[in-house]
Amino acid sequence: MNKAKKEVIVVGGGLAGLSCTMKLAEQGFFVKLISVTKVKRSHSVCAQGGINAAVNIKGEDDSPLIHAYDTIKGGDFLADQPPIVEMCMTAPKIIMMMDRFGCTFNRTKEGNIDFRRFGGTFYNRTAFCGASTGQQLLYALDEQVRRYEVKGLVEKFETHEFMRLILDENKIARGIVVQDLMTLNLSIMKADAVVIATGGPGLVFRKSTNSTFCTGAANGRLYMQGMKYANPEFIQIHPTAIPGSDKLRLMSESIRGEGGRVWVYGDSSKKIRTPDGREIPCGKTNEPWFFLEELYPAIGNLVPRDIGAREVLRVCEMGLGVDGKNQVYLDVTHLPQAVHQKLESVLEIYEKFTGEDPRKVPMRIFPAVHYSMGGGWVDWPAADDKDRWSRYRHMTNLEGCFNIGESDYQYHGANRLGANSLLSCIYSGLLAGCEIPRYLENLTAGHQESKGMIFDEALKMEVEFKKDLFSRNGKENVFKLHEEMSDYLVSNVTVKRTNKELAKTIDFIKEIRERYQNISLADHGSILNQTYVFANQFKYMTELALTMTKGALLRDEFRGSHYKPEFPNRDDEKFLKKTIATYSKEEPIISYEPVDIRHLKPIKRDYSKAGKVQAHLENIPENIKLPI
Amino acid sequence: MQFTLKIYRGTHKKQYFEEFEFELKPGDNVISCLMEIQKNPVNKKGEKVEPVAWEQGCLEEVCGSCSMLVNGKPRQACTAIIERIIKETGSNTITLAPFSKFPLMRDLVVDRTKLFNDLKRVSAWIDSDGTFIEGFGPKISQEKQETMYVLSTCMSCACCSESCPQVNKDSDYVGPAPISQARLFNENPTGKIQAPSRLRSLMTKGGIAECGNAQNCVQVCPKQIPLTESIAAIGRDVTMEATKEFFGSKERD
Numbered sequence: 001m002n003k004a005k006k007e008v009i010v011v012g013g014g015l016a017g018l019s020c021t022m023k024l025a026e027q028g029f030f031v032k033l034i035s036v037t038k039v040k041r042s043h044s045v046c047a048q049g050g051i052n053a054a055v056n057i058k059g060e061d062d063s064p065l066i067h068a069y070d071t072i073k074g075g076d077f078l079a080d081q082p083p084i085v086e087m088c089m090t091a092p093k094i095i096m097m098m099d100r101f102g103c104t105f106n107r108t109k110e111g112n113i114d115f116r117r118f119g120g121t122f123y124n125r126t127a128f129c130g131a132s133t134g135q136q137l138l139y140a141l142d143e144q145v146r147r148y149e150v151k152g153l154v155e156k157f158e159t160h161e162f163m164r165l166i167l168d169e170n171k172i173a174r175g176i177v178v179q180d181l182m183t184l185n186l187s188i189m190k191a192d193a194v195v196i197a198t199g200g201p202g203l204v205f206r207k208s209t210n211s212t213f214c215t216g217a218a219n220g221r222l223y224m225q226g227m228k229y230a231n232p233e234f235i236q237i238h239p240t241a242i243p244g245s246d247k248l249r250l251m252s253e254s255i256r257g258e259g260g261r262v263w264v265y266g267d268s269s270k271k272i273r274t275p276d277g278r279e280i281p282c283g284k285t286n287e288p289w290f291f292l293e294e295l296y297p298a299i300g301n302l303v304p305r306d307i308g309a310r311e312v313l314r315v316c317e318m319g320l321g322v323d324g325k326n327q328v329y330l331d332v333t334h335l336p337q338a339v340h341q342k343l344e345s346v347l348e349i350y351e352k353f354t355g356e357d358p359r360k361v362p363m364r365i366f367p368a369v370h371y372s373m374g375g376g377w378v379d380w381p382a383a384d385d386k387d388r389w390s391r392y393r394h395m396t397n398l399e400g401c402f403n404i405g406e407s408d409y410q411y412h413g414a415n416r417l418g419a420n421s422l423l424s425c426i427y428s429g430l431l432a433g434c435e436i437p438r439y440l441e442n443l444t445a446g447h448q449e450s451k452g453m454i455f456d457e458a459l460k461m462e463v464e465f466k467k468d469l470f471s472r473n474g475k476e477n478v479f480k481l482h483e484e485m486s487d488y489l490v491s492n493v494t495v496k497r498t499n500k501e502l503a504k505t506i507d508f509i510k511e512i513r514e515r516y517q518n519i520s521l522a523d524h525g526s527i528l529n530q531t532y533v534f535a536n537q538f539k540y541m542t543e544l545a546l547t548m549t550k551g552a553l554l555r556d557e558f559r560g561s562h563y564k565p566e567f568p569n570r571d572d573e574k575f576l577k578k579t580i581a582t583y584s585k586e587e588p589i590i591s592y593e594p595v596d597i598r599h600l601k602p603i604k605r606d607y608s609k610a611g612k613v614q615a616h617l618e619n620i621p622e623n624i625k626l627p628i
Numbered sequence: 629m630q631f632t633l634k635i636y637r638g639t640h641k642k643q644y645f646e647e648f649e650f651e652l653k654p655g656d657n658v659i660s661c662l663m664e665i666q667k668n669p670v671n672k673k674g675e676k677v678e679p680v681a682w683e684q685g686c687l688e689e690v691c692g693s694c695s696m697l698v699n700g701k702p703r704q705a706c707t708a709i710i711e712r713i714i715k716e717t718g719s720n721t722i723t724l725a726p727f728s729k730f731p732l733m734r735d736l737v738v739d740r741t742k743l744f745n746d747l748k749r750v751s752a753w754i755d756s757d758g759t760f761i762e763g764f765g766p767k768i769s770q771e772k773q774e775t776m777y778v779l780s781t782c783m784s785c786a787c788c789s790e791s792c793p794q795v796n797k798d799s800d801y802v803g804p805a806p807i808s809q810a811r812l813f814n815e816n817p818t819g820k821i822q823a824p825s826r827l828r829s830l831m832t833k834g835g836i837a838e839c840g841n842a843q844n845c846v847q848v849c850p851k852q853i854p855l856t857e858s859i860a861a862i863g864r865d866v867t868m869e870a871t872k873e874f875f876g877s878k879e880r881d
Contacts, residue, residue, distance in 0.1 A: 026758050037683075038744065040784055041691040093762065100765040102754040102816050104777040111767030130777055135690055139780060143753035150748050182733060211686045245653060246660035246706075247687040345781070349688050352707045353655070430759065479666045522669045523678040527639060528734040530681050531666065628759045 006030055008436055009176055009191040011162040011218060013039025015134070015425035016405025017197030018141035023433025023627070025148035032189060033145070034157045034178055036213050040142045043199050043211040044425065047134025048346055049118060049254035050126035051098075051422040053091035057112060060612075062123040064088040069615035071420060072600050074120040074304050075373070075413020076560035076570065078231065078578065080596040082382035083393075083410045085617065087427045090626045094426050095127050097628055103140040104129045106342065116342075117257045119418040120304040122612045126419045131252050131346040137422055157189075161533070162218045165194060165225055165401055166458040173400030174447040174454060177462045181533055184526045186462050188455045190447045193400050193436045196222065197429065200372040200406040204541045204548070205494070206486030208369035209241055209250040219376055219407050220540025223547070227396050229581045229588075230409035231374035232544065233551035236416055236561050237495050239308030240330050241368035242353055248368035249353060251330060252346045253418040256301040258339050260332045262312070263288045263362075264320045272318070275608040282320060288329075291315055299607045306415040306561040307607065309367040313495050322364055329362035369494060371421060373412040373561065374551075376403035377580060380410060382596070384621035392439050394432045400443075402436065404428035409578075414560020430627040469535050474518025478535045481519070485512045485545060493549050497564050502553040506587065509549060513542045547581035547588045554590050555579065572602055631714060632672060633661055635680055636725035637735040646680075647672040647721075652714075658705035658724065659684055659694060681735040689850055692783030695790070696736045697725040702790040702848050705736075727790045729797075740786045746802040747784070750829050752809040754819050766817040779812035779858065781851045788845035788855055800834030804845040807836060808858035814865065827862070827869040836866055 006029045010021050013035040021031045033039065054067040067088040072081055099105060099113060105127050106114045118126040129136035148154045157178065163186065164177040175190035201216025202208035223229045240255070240262075241248040256262070266283020273279055274295055283289025292311060293300040303311070316326045332340065332347070340347060340359050350358045381391040394402045394410075405425040412420065488508050492501040516538065523531040557571035558564055577592040599617040629652045638644050649672045650661055659682075666679045685693035687706040694705040699713065699722060714720050730738035768776075782805055789795045789803035810826045813819035830836045836859065845855040 023759060037685060037691075037693065038740075038784070040744070041685045041693050043686070043691075045690050045783070046686050046688065096762065096764045097759055100754070100761065100763075100818065101756055102765070102776075102813065102819060104773060104780045106777075107768055107770045107773045109770065111769055113764070129780075132690060132781065135783070136777070136780060140754075144756065146744075146748060147753050147755070211691060212684050244660075245655055246657065246663055249688045345690075349690075352689065353657075353709070355709070355712070477667060479663070483667070522666075522676070525678065528681045528737055531679055 006440070007032070007191045008193045008195065009034065009189060010195040010197060011176070012197030012199060012405065014042035014044040014197060014199055014405060015138055015141060015422060016429040017195070018138070018145050019426045019429030020195055020197060020404060020433045021154055022141060022144050022148065023430050024436060025153040027437055029437070031154045032157060032191065033154055034160050034162055036159065036161050036181065038158050039156065040139065042138060043214050044138040045135040046209065046211060046250065047422050048131045048250060048252035049257065050116060050128035050133045050419040051095065051137065052118065052125050052419040053095045053127060053423065054088065054123070054125055055092045055095060055115065058115060058124045060123050062125055064091060065617050066123065066615045067091065067125060068617060069600065070121045071417055073605055074417040075415055076605050077413065077576065077597065077602040078559060078595060079411060079413030080380060081599040082596060083380045085599060085620060086624055086626065087411055087424060089624065090427050090628065091423055093626065093628050094423065098137055098140055101140040101144055104136050106130065116254060117302060119253050119256070119302045121417065126257065128254060131254055131343050134422055137426070162198070163221065163462045164458050165222060165398060166455055167398065168450045168454050171399060173398060174450045177458050182528055184529055184532065186459060186466065188459055190455070192440055192443055192447050193402065195402045195404060195432055196376060196407055197405045198407045201541070201544050202369055204486065204545050205369040205489050206482055207248050209238055209248055215537045215541055216544050217537035217540045220544045222376060222396070222398065222401070224540065224543060224583050225398070226583065227398050227401070228377035229374065229547050230377040231551070231579050232547035232581050233555055233579060234373035234414050234561050235369060235494065235548060236305055236371040236373060237309040237367045238305055238370035239312050239367050240365040242350060243327065243366050244353065249349055250370065251350060251363060251365050255330060255332060255343055255346060258343060259335050260301065260330055261290050262292050262301055262328055262330055263290045264315055264322060264328050265289065267320060270318055270320070282318065296608050298609050298611055303607050304415055304417060309495050310563060312367055327364040327366050330365045331362040332358060333360060333362060367495060369490070371416055372406060373409065373414065373416055375407045375409040378403050378408045378410060382621065383624045392435045394428055394435060395439070400439065402432045404432045414562060434627045465536070469532060470521060470524060472518065473520050476515050476519040477522070478516070478519045478538050481512050481516060482538060485509060485542065489545060493552055495563060497552050497562070498566060499553060502549055505549045506546065506553065509542055509545050516542065543583065550588050550590055551579045551581060576602065629720065631710060631720040631722065634721055634723045636723070637680055639734050640732050646677065652710060654711070656710040658698060658708040658710070659687060661710065681737050683737050690783060692785035695727060695785045695787055697727065699723050702727065702787040704785060704850050727786065729790050729795050730786065743784050743786050743789060743803070743805060746806040747809060749802060750806045750810040750826050751822060752806065752813060754813065754816060755822050768817065772815065776812055776815055778853060779808055782808060782853055783851065785850060787848045787850060791844035791848040793842050794838050794840045799838060801838040802834055804855040804859060807862050808853060808855050811858040811862050824869055827866050830862060830866055831870060836863055
């Protein structure tokens with residue numbers, strides 16, 4: 001292989017970006033790692049509860065295929081199945097790898113890695129580091145990448161932002177335009193493969209459990225450049241977060257995994273419908289009513305997140321919220337001190353922000369925007385597909401541009417299971433790290449042969465947009481526009497959706513987009529001008545908001561996180577298909593693609609009775625080659 | 629009730645105080661106030677000004693971004709709850725300032741790259757054989773895991789460096805956090821293999837000998853990492869290592 005061809009750009013330094021960088025550097029590739037922050041501060045640090053892997057050390061007969069079954073069912077059959085199967089098969093190896101990198105997993109008495117229970121499953125399958133698992137996994141990978149940095153194989157460009165993909169005349173990726181966030185300087189960076197690992201778009205909703213870096217702008221930019229954006233309407237709402245004015249702080253699912261219970265005071269004069277259609281009273285008046293346990297006797301408080309969020313909202317809408325407000329109790333006061341210790345870092349967060357001690361007083365929580373199952377469309381040829389080796393896993397429809405981690409759309413379908421995100425991030429990063437060398441090998445010409453014009457033109461477009469933003473002189477404030485748009489989205493495009501409100505929301509986003517032309521920046525400087533940086537990102541956030549809303553409007557069914565009371569059932573006949581949004585000036589063009597269901601035919605997604613099942617997946621290929 | 633944020637802002641050699649006034653809302657913290665300024669960038673005198681620049685990320689004290697001086701104390705701004713600070717100080721003016729031991733970028737933002745470079749100096753990683761090996765790492769006792777987990781929650785926020793009198797522009801001192809990271813990897817059964825080289829990296833200029841035992845670091849650490857314990861442990865090991873080297877012993881455990 002030509003040495004000059006061995007250069008790759010990775011954008012984003014969370015778990016996905018770092019595992020990809022590490023895998024590439026290990027094979028001798030030179031990686032330029034771009035991040036809007038020090039990679040060690042990436043949003044992966046916020047993941048609390050754990051990472052799933054069917055290592056089966058608790059005598060439960062767990063297996064990677066049962067893990068795959070749970071994941072397929074948890075995603076309400078909207079996810080392609082071959083990627084899930086291979087991810088779950090790789091999961092135990094990922095845990096072992098992270099263990100060898102020194103990740104501080106909790107231990108059993110014998111010194112083995114311990115596993116806990118999590119939502120949407122009946123097995124103890126979740127490895128964890130206290131209640132800051134994401135942080136610990138990220139640090140372990142950050143450390144490995146720092147090693148490669150010292151060896152000269154990785155060069156970091158921190159506080160730099162991806163602005164545009166550079167495509168040559170054959171629509172092949174040849175580099176990116178990047179902006180230094182300290183000086184606002186725009187420049188060109190060349191390479192023959194670009195990996196996008198920029199996380200989710202939580203900030204589109206302004207207040208979410210996401211870090212403030214998670215604007216989704218990189219995906220928005222690519223979408224406007226022609227990248228297909230898939231399943232945008234599937235936004236996970238986490239059932240348990242602390243309400244706040246700047247952020248909704250996550251209270252980990254591990255709290256329930258360790259025995260935490262959700263309740264409100266009952267009111268026997270009110271009736272609620274159970275999943276199997278019975279009408280039951282809402283507990284006993286003035287006594288704690290553990291509604292999840294009563295509605296879902298088999299799985300109880302560990303229902304998947306979409307179900308948990310809907311039930312919390314339903315109970316609050318019936319006027320049963322604590323103090324009549326939109327909040328319910330999440331209670332760990334009955335748990336022993338040893339369990340409190342395992343949850344220390346989240347309980348501490350609660351105490352720091354509310355001033356109340358959750359060991360003594362039940363926590364007050366409410367659902368919050370948490371994760372985007374949707375993201376950049378990526379190809380994923382299965383192991384036994386005839387054209388497996390002429391296609392590339394995790395490559396977007398823009399040739400040479402890959403997408404991994406939360407910013408891609410694979411693995412989770414219509415709802416993600418808790419503790420599967422850390423897994424999908426590391427797995428997709430490793431996988432892209434295996435596919436890219438083959439892509440570069442097969443590439444006939446390198447970027448050195450590309451015409452200088454393509455780079456100059458890309459840079460010029462960004463320079464002009466920057467000029468345009470600085471010259472705008474209207475009366476609107478971009479931060480206020482953000483607040484208005486996000487309030488609208490939170491009301492209409494989260495837990496419960498109606499076609500009437502969704503249609504109104506599309507008009508409203510378009511109105512915001514118009515008013516955005518009339519902003520003026522309160523800061524015209526060139527040093528660390530955060531107002532300009534956000535104003536630039538906001539353009540792309542409005543476009544992503546349109547994909548989410550229109551995707552939701554056109555999907556007339558109830559599937560996973562997408563709930564429309566007007567259409568209360570999953571409709572496999574019409575909607576067992578993935579949404580594809582393609583950019584168009586007025587509003588997104590929505591089309592659909594079939595879901596790959598070769599391993600498990602759709603069944604009813606029921607958590608009210610079923611316990612452990614004999615999961616049977618068909619057509620598992622024999623020639624699967626895992627990335628580690 | 630109204631309160632004031634008095635912010636030391638500007639760029640190198642052009643710093644000045646500017647005040648902003650707010651109506652107190654329950655749950656307000658320093659960051660939510662800075663966000664309000666973005667929406668309405670008007671100072672206490674009623675003048676239109678540029679919004680204040682600051683660093684932020686997770687807003688739940690786990691990423692280390694939003695370090696600054698709040699009433700002179702290095703801490704994370706996201707957990708600086710306004711109501712509590714007013715109660716503690718009895719004053720409804722809160723002062724914000726950037727860290728003083730790192731190059732100033734603008735307003736409340738400084739460049740903390742030095743801290744990350746010092747992690748390279750002490751080889752703060754496991755020298756793994758990469759992704760091709762199979763199998764778990766060595767078994768680890770619950771006690772050991774607890775010790776290592778606490779050390780490993782260091783988010784490189786640099787509060788310890790800011791509070792340390794030995795960290796200043798005339799010194800190369802790595803500061804408490806990298807020393808504590810050296811301890812973390814020396815504690816790890818695999819990391820221990822490289823312990824001697826980590827210890828040697830702390831024997832030279834800017835190393836452990838520069839600690840003046842002021843013990844400020846352990847008081848300001850937002851993660852309650854036992855930094856002074858780490859410094860003492862590494863101090864002992866450095867002495868042992870130096871002695872071994874002096875006597876030419878090859879035996880290293």
